[in-house]
Amino acid sequence: MKKYLNLxxxxxYIKNFLVFIPLFFSKNLLDAKKMFGxxxxxxxxxxxxxxxxxxxxIKDIKNDQRHPIKKNRPIASGEITVLKASVIAIFNIIxxxxxxxxxxxxxxxxxxxxxxxxxxxxxxxxxxxxxxxLKNKPIIDIAILVSGFLIRVLFGGVIVGVEVSSWLYLxxxxxxxxxxxxxxxxxxxxxxxxxxxxxxxxxxxxFLDKNMHVCMALGxxxxxxxxxxxxxxxxxxxxxxxxxxxxxxxxxxxxxxxEGNPVDILLKDKFIxxxxxxxxxxxYYILYL
Numbered sequence: 579m580k581k582y583l584n585l586x587x588x589x590x591y592i593k594n595f596l597v598f599i600p601l602f603f604s605k606n607l608l609d610a611k612k613m614f615g616x617x618x619x620x621x622x623x624x625x626x627x628x629x630x631x632x633x634x635x636i637k638d639i640k641n642d643q644r645h646p647i648k649k650n651r652p653i654a655s656g657e658i659t660v661l662k663a664s665v666i667a668i669f670n671i672i673x674x675x676x677x678x679x680x681x682x683x684x685x686x687x688x689x690x691x692x693x694x695x696x697x698x699x700x701x702x703x704x705x706x707x708x709x710x711x712l713k714n715k716p717i718i719d720i721a722i723l724v725s726g727f728l729i730r731v732l733f734g735g736v737i738v739g740v741e742v743s744s745w746l747y748l749x750x751x752x753x754x755x756x757x758x759x760x761x762x763x764x765x766x767x768x769x770x771x772x773x774x775x776x777x778x779x780x781x782x783x784x785f786l787d788k789n790m791h792v793c794m795a796l797g798x799x800x801x802x803x804x805x806x807x808x809x810x811x812x813x814x815x816x817x818x819x820x821x822x823x824x825x826x827x828x829x830x831x832x833x834x835x836x837e838g839n840p841v842d843i844l845l846k847d848k849f850i851x852x853x854x855x856x857x858x859x860x861x862y863y864i865l866y867l
Contacts, residue, residue, distance in 0.1 A: 585635075585652045585663060586628040586670075590841050594623045596727060596750075597734035604740040605865050612738040615689065618681045619737035622674045623730060626698055629670035630705040632663050637709040641775070674698060678737075690736055697733040701726060716780035720758040727754040745804030752797035757840045759790045760831045790831075794824055812864045819857045826850055 597619045606612045635642065635653045642654035652658040678698060682691035708722045731750050735742040763786040766778045801820050805813040827850065830843050844850055 581652045581657045582666075585632060585658055585666065587631040588628075589845065590627065590631070591624050592841055592844065593727070594620050594627060594730060596730035597623055597737070599731050599746070600735035600740040600742055601738045602861070603746070603865070604738070606738065606740065607862075607866065611686070612740075615681065615686055615738050616734060618677060618685075619694075619734055622677045622698065623701075623733065625670040625674040625677070626702060627726075629667040629674070630702065630709075632667040632670075633706060634709040636660055636663055636667075671702065681737075688739060694733065694736045697729050697736065701729045701733075713775075714777050716777055719777050720755065720762065723758040723761070724751065724754040727757070743804065745800055745807060748800040749797055749804055752793050752800055756790055756793035756797055759786050759793060760828075761839060762786055763790065764831060790828075794828065798824060810864055816857060816860055816864075819853060819860065823850060823853050823857070826853065 598616050601607055601612055601616045632653075635651055638648075639654055639660070642648040642651055645654075648654060653660065653663050675695070675698065678694055679691070682689045682694055704722050704725055708719065712722060713719045728747070728750055731746070732742055734740075762778065762781055763783060765775060766781055766783060766786070798817070798821055802814075802817050805817055826847065827843060830847060830850075844854075
């Protein structure tokens, strides 16, 4: 069972909680119907993202076998055959599309089915293109990583019938670029990984550092403007928490013991977890109590 959980990258499902962001900030979290829709969207994205990870692992099997950590992944290590992994990926894609189709057509007909499906297919197509060559194109590789975060948020808005604000869009984009650049930064430092990830030969640490700092500054600025324009004066008090989260994450990135993987950094740092819980609790108090 463990090898299948690793194949599906279950721990990366934490990224899919971005689907709930539009619901949470629209003050509809306690609306049972909308919450059910967000949960359906979350499940659909978990299935689809697992399929994407499997496709990437199949395509990247040779590089993963040369990687000191990725060589232990189920496909690269031979624990799961390519054929079996392919069947699981196809099943996940079909299941994801089927769940959303059934929900939009038979449960909540007010949801824009075409746009919801569009976002799922856009995520799938971009990531297949990434796996089959775009991962080796500098800047484009990071842009596709960023698109994954943004599509989750936009899809979450569609599935619950909530419009994503411009400030939230800009905040997500900026922070996502920071995360993507940080991941490449630590890969290039830790492995000098030309053999395990060819695109790294195009990047330098200085380039990645400078653009990381720009994106972090923009992310905090856009979030601050969003908080100021939200319509609740208490929202501005969440800005220091966001700044602390950004600084602690940045400090962790300076530790080259990790690859810069956002999930690993978030789950392994108790201070970040505590700050995250504090942020969510404060926002919940502002919006719902």
